[in-house]
Amino acid sequence: MNHVPLTGITVLDLSRLIPGPYATLLLAQMGAHVIKVEPPGMGDYLRLLPPHGPDGMNPIFTALNRGKQSIVVDLNDAAGQRILRELAKRADVLVESFRPGVLDRFGVGLELLRHDNPRLITCSLAGYAAVSPLASAPGHDLTYQAVAGALRLTAAPPTLPALPLADLAGGLFAALGILAALAARHISGEGQHVPVTLEESIGALLVLEHSEIDMPMRFGDMLRGSRAGYRLYRCSDGRYLALAALEEKFWNAFCNAVGRSTWRARFAEFDQEPLAAEVAALLAERPAREWEALLLAADVPCAVVATLAEARRYAPLPFAAGGAPPEAPAPKHGEHTGAVLREWKIA
DSSP: OOOOTTTTOEEEEOOOTTHHHHHHHHHHHTTOEEEEEEOSTTSSGGGTSSSOOTTSSOHHHHHHSTTOEEEEOOTTSHHHHHHHHHHHHHOSEEEEOOOTTHHHHHTOOHHHHHHHOTTOEEEEEESSOTTSTTTTSOOOHHHHHHHHTTTOSSSSOOOOOSSOHHHHHHHHHHHHHHHHHHHHHHHHSOOOEEEEEHHHHHHHTTHHHHHTTTOSSOHHHIIIIISTTEEEEEOTTSOEEEEEOOSHHHHHHHHHHTTOGGGGGGTTOSOOHHHHHHHHHHHTTSOHHHHHHHHHHTTOOEEEOOOTTTSOOOOSSSSOOOOSOTTOOOOOTTTTHHHHHHHTTOO
16 A cells, blocks of 8 residues: 555646745655646746756755656747646646736636636745735745844844745745645545745744743743853854753753853843853863763753754655655756656647
8 A cells, every 4th residue: 555645646836946846845755746837948947047066957956846847838828828727627736936917817827727627726825925015026035034024033133044934934834735725625525725925934933933022031032042051152173062951950960061060050140141151161162072972971952063064964854755755856947848748648
């Protein structure tokens, strides 16, 4: 018996760049057959942005599109519009990231496609919430995080985020919404539309911050460095140690392990900066790996801050699903056009 969860599910991916392809990558990892529907010319323009990997494509494009097929469909002409309608009649899911109204102008709007195939699940990835004054404005991850408040979680000046979290969260929520729609279809027999915006996706991750927004003392601040026991410290070798002695029992274990038992009584001090300065001075005396070994032996949560090259490589899904292998190649532009149209008997 095949236990791969999305075996037999076909996904048409009309999206580009990061959020939509990330969503369909996750679906492919769960066994879905993903067909990337690209326009003629350069297709998904992330393909050709520098730098270029061994396959001649941008490595991010390759990472996001492994295990998928690519077909070229020109939605500017009637033949291309007919092909998309025929594909959508037999697909289970369609993902798109056009601005609102674009597919309608092509004559292949989502309502029409769902009318042709009532079991079709459609997912639209847009930038801003429909109620936002920016609803039709262009944007990127940085602007979505800015609008949602994700860049001003502390009193410090905002800085550029290290990860495109709005893009990635949008892809995650799109995949989650599609899975929920597939489960609902199993009961009702009907598809539905799954609208996802990147602004609301990053905003949804701020549920903890919004719960404490008017509180004079916030738990979230402890996770952002207000506690001496929960910070990054530079060690004698220039490496950084992530110390995560957040709870009092771990703080006490830390103090005992480093020979500073008098620090135990300072766990609840309101102003942690003087204490943090003393911790920093102590940890700067020895290499990071020495501190890590000492503290882990004392059951203190800590880790040397690794570079990407040092860290192990992780699969796209943190659980085994048995879908497309992580090392599967990404498709060349239009590589499978002929094969897919022949298989689906679309002339």
